Amino acid sequence: MEAIDCIEKALGALAQKDVVMPPILHLAIERYNGEVDVKTAYVPGIDSFAIKISPGFFDNPKLGIPSLNGLMVLFSAKTGLVEALLLDNGYLTDVRTAAAGGVAAKWLAREDASSAGILGCGTQARLQLEALTLVRPIKTAKVWARRYEQAQEVAEELSGKLRIDVHSVKEKRQALEGSDIVVTTTPSREPLIEPDWLAPGQHITAMGSDADYKNELAPAIVAPPHRYICDRVSQCAVYGELHHAIEANVVDANADWPEIAQVITGAIPGRQTDEEITVADLTGTGVQDTGIATFAHARCVAAGVGNLFES
Numbered sequence: 183m184e185a186i187d188c189i190e191k192a193l194g195a196l197a198q199k200d201v202v203m204p205p206i207l208h209l210a211i212e213r214y215n216g217e218v219d220v221k222t223a224y225v226p227g228i229d230s231f232a233i234k235i236s237p238g239f240f241d242n243p244k245l246g247i248p249s250l251n252g253l254m255v256l257f258s259a260k261t262g263l264v265e266a267l268l269l270d271n272g273y274l275t276d277v278r279t280a281a282a283g284g285v286a287a288k289w290l291a292r293e294d295a296s297s298a299g300i301l302g303c304g305t306q307a308r309l310q311l312e313a314l315t316l317v318r319p320i321k322t323a324k325v326w327a328r329r330y331e332q333a334q335e336v337a338e339e340l341s342g343k344l345r346i347d348v349h350s351v352k353e354k355r356q357a358l359e360g361s362d363i364v365v366t367t368t369p370s371r372e373p374l375i376e377p378d379w380l381a382p383g384q385h386i387t388a389m390g391s392d393a394d395y396k397n398e399l400a401p402a403i404v405a406p407p408h409r410y411i412c413d414r415v416s417q418c419a420v421y422g423e424l425h426h427a428i429e430a431n432v433v434d435a436n437a438d439w440p441e442i443a444q445v446i447t448g449a450i451p452g453r454q455t456d457e458e459i460t461v462a463d464l465t466g467t468g469v470q471d472t473g474i475a476t477f478a479h480a481r482c483v484a485a486g487v488g489n490l491f492e493s
Contacts, residue, residue: 185474188278189474192469197441203467204468205416206221207220208220219234219466222234223471236250256268274471279470281474283462284314288318291460297362298320298365300326301357310387310389322347325357326353326356333351355379358381362383366399372397375398376403380459384459384460386459388422391425401432404423405432411442412424412463413465413466
């Protein structure tokens with residue numbers, strides 16, 4: 183929960199005009215189904231800033247190694263001197279991404295939301311459901327994966343860990359049926375969810391579309407009457423689900439799209455009725471990396487670990 187609070191503050195900082203967050207540096211290595219993202223941000227009031235390097239090579243499980251890894255370097259915002267090298271192997275990115283999903287659900291899902299549908303079966307799928315249980319009274323969940331056997335394994339694991347009823351489903355649509363909150367956590371290149379699958383009152387969080395070739399939601403899901411909220415318009419228009427909606431001409435590219443920072447700071451309301459369908463498009467921001475890196479570094483120093491964080 184402390185990580186969720188940390189990321190909520192970081193995302194809220196995006197409402198400040200003096201936050202400096204350059205565009206994502208994205209390197210695609212298609213030959214090996216790989217990519218590398220570099221993100222950073224300076225947030226006034228935080229004495230440090232992080233530069234995060236995050237590779238994702240999605241054929242790695244065939245080799246018996248994880249798809250995601252990475253590291254963060256923490257610098258002094260006053261002198262530019264290196265303060266810490268966080269050799270977290272992608273752990274902090276996993277935590278801050280899941281925390282962002284928790285923040286989105288906190289502000290956009292119904293307060294009585296008690297059921298969840300998770301599409302995907304990797305680390306992020308596990309952490310997203312855990313984050314949801316911290317902000318909403320989740321009692322049941324469904325898990326879908328391309329390989330049903332994996333979904334079964336994850337469902338059994340999460341049932342024991344979270345002490346809620348989690349079971350696997352064979353079809354994507356089944357994961358949405360009866361689910362108050364749905365989270366997509368895949369590197370899919372084609373939509374996983376269609377508009378006519380949605381039900382009144384649902385909240386959808388799309389986590390996986392952080393490159394222009396990734397796409398988890400049918401473009402029409404971004405369009406009205408659904409309530410669409412993104413983490414950063416400039417990013418989502420290039421990498422997120424908004425990008426695909428613009429390309430499909432189902433939305434106006436020049437519309438004034440709302441950001442989660444505006445909801446957190448009270449500039450605009452979050453969910454307005456129990457019947458509306460809300461959609462969060464989260465591509466991951468540099469302020470999240472600076473937030474979680476400074477949080478982890480402070481924890482390490484307090485514990486006497488020094489300037490090295492290893493998982």
